[in-house]
Amino acid sequence: MTRFIEEHRQTYGVGSICRVLSIAPSAYYATVARQKNPCVRSQKDKELCDDIRRRGNLTEGLYIGLDYEKVCFVEKKFP
Known part of the structure; x- marks a missing residue:
């Protein structure tokens, strides 16, 4: 728009x-x-999404369609 x-x-x-x-x-x-001038929340959300995508690339896309539990698992496995 x-x-x-x-x-x-x-x-x-x-x-x-x-x-x-x-x-x-x-x-x-x-x-x-x-x-x-995005708000702090939007900036943090973008950083988190970028981080999740990066980790998804590390796992060769195995964890795409992440829910909360999968995000926690990937964060522990790929710090």
């Missing part, structure tokens, strides 16, 4: 695009603000 609006905002304006897409312009601006 934000990419489309960014690509066309100079031509049509954010308000017009949001009206056609039936979204509030404030929702667009809030999303852009979050992307530019």
Whole structure:
């Protein structure tokens, strides 16, 4: 959504695009603000996801589709 609006905002304006897409312009601006300055929780979640993917690569994908128990097991096995 934000990419489309960014690509066309100079031509049509954010308000017009949001009206056609039936979204509030404030929702667009809030999303852009979050992307530019993510909260601490989002940053931590991204780090954890990257770490889980790295560990999944170490196990050759055996633990993809991880639930809580599998994450704990992989963390112990591949610190």
